[in-house]
Amino acid sequence: MLDPHGLYELADDLPELDGVVLVQALTGFVDAGSAIQLSRDHLLEHFENRVLATFDLDQLLDYRSRRPPMVFVEDHWDSYEQPSLALHLVKDLTGTSFLLLAGPEPDLQWERFIRAVRELIDRFGVSLTVGLNAIPMAVPHTRPAGVTAHATDQRLLGEHESWLQRVQVPASVGNLLEFRLGESGHDALGYAAHVPHYLAQATYPAAAELLIESVANTTGLVLPTAALHEAAGEVRTEVDKQVADDEQATRLVSSLEAQYDAFLRGREGNLLAEPGSDLPSADELGAELERFLAEQTKDSD
Template sequence: MFDPTDLYRFSGDVPELTDPVLLYHFDGFVDAGGAGRLAIGHLLDELEHRVVATFDVDRLLDYRSRRPIMTFDTDRWVGVESPEIVLRLAHDTAGTPFLLLSGPEPDREWELFTAALDTLVTRLGVSRLVTVHGIPMAAPHTRPLGMTSHASRPELIGGQTSAFGKVQVPGSVAGLIEFRLGAKGHDALGYAVHVPHYLAQAEYPAAAVTALEAVTKGTGLVFPLEGLREAAERTNVEIAEQIAASQELSTAITGLEQQYDAFAAGSERENLMAEPSEMPTGDELAAQFEAFLAERDERRGE
């Protein structure tokens, strides 16, 4: 039997905290629009933080499935970007301490990793674990972003309704953490932001804003969101420009708006479209937006 505490090591003094929230996200699982990645990245950019503990990535990652980037210069190797799974201590804008866990999703030893996190959560007195990510949905970006909340106890999300029934999906470490630690009595919850399916492969800052606003509502933590909101506004302006330049995109978005509005009004699902119409598929819409975003990035690099 392996000892879960062998999977991580503390960096310096272990902080003495009072019921901190632990916010976590792992790269590698579904994250439409980069909602979770952008949210965590924004917090790390905006808030002071320090490393509390690091995990043994040699045991957790399969380097051959996602090889680390190495730098070769002329006749020798001069650097390597080693992956890290790190637990950090940060403070929100009100000075409230909280924990951030991020890095690539482990490839192996999920149960041991979850057990290791359980020991950390217990040692640090964590009151609540929270995760965020994005999922693609057939909804227009011109309407408020929806969200699916889930938790180890229904009381944690206030009885919010869900667009989903009982389904089976590929698992994730984030989901396993909520399931296993919830079974042990820890409060764990998550927010899956509904990202327009045609923007799922692009960076969509509005989704990160929605995710962090949900975290604030669920935990009381307050984050600096001005820069992220400005990025979201710029992105929305660029998307509007692309749509205005394409009749096909304009027609498709109008159709999605009609479906959304009909659904919001309580119409039957078979009547979501006002009139039958030929619309591009999600993949076709995404391809057009990806081409637009690539052109935008090229213009920025000039």
């Protein structure tokens, strides 16, 4: 393997850190409802931050699969939206520092990239890595957004319950990073927000709000989400209106509501669910993720 240090460049005037949290928000995998993107943008737009390390995307990105946009004006190329993958130092509302790894998921050199991230984790004294994800689920938008938590050590999960026993899904750099960190004795966990499958291709701020709140609850960071909450309310109003105008959509949402409510009643009674009201099986979830990824690939061609 090539030297992982050759993948990134450090900024000048690096801070002395110890025991900080690293939030990793890599886009380009599932990201249903653009929840990872919305979470990343919220953190960088609403909290003080600066770049500590920049990764060389020319070594990591397949530009032909994810072509960055350019703008043409009349007779010339006016601008190019250059992609960036960087490690940011961010301060929460109280001034507490944490790290944010944000940008497109690498297409190439996964293991070398993960080694590079581990170098940075050791250099900056990271005590916990938290990954963000969002997956399409057969849940209604009219119920509170849910989240699946996973970790390298069960003690990190707190009161989060697991409802999946075993599922095979396509790998991602973020999930592989969590796995490799666990192998090397580092603490890491991840949150996957549940996005209604019929809104997976839309923008769904409620899922981003839940992801950031999950990070805050786990780490103690003070990360207000008022802007996301307001945006989520606006999206909810618009979706309610569109559903009300479509008889088929109304039936779908009503069916998902009944399924969701039955599932919760079952869990309260320490049962998986009432007969005939199960949420998707592991195989069905894997198939749904495969379908979503296929649509993402088709849309990018």
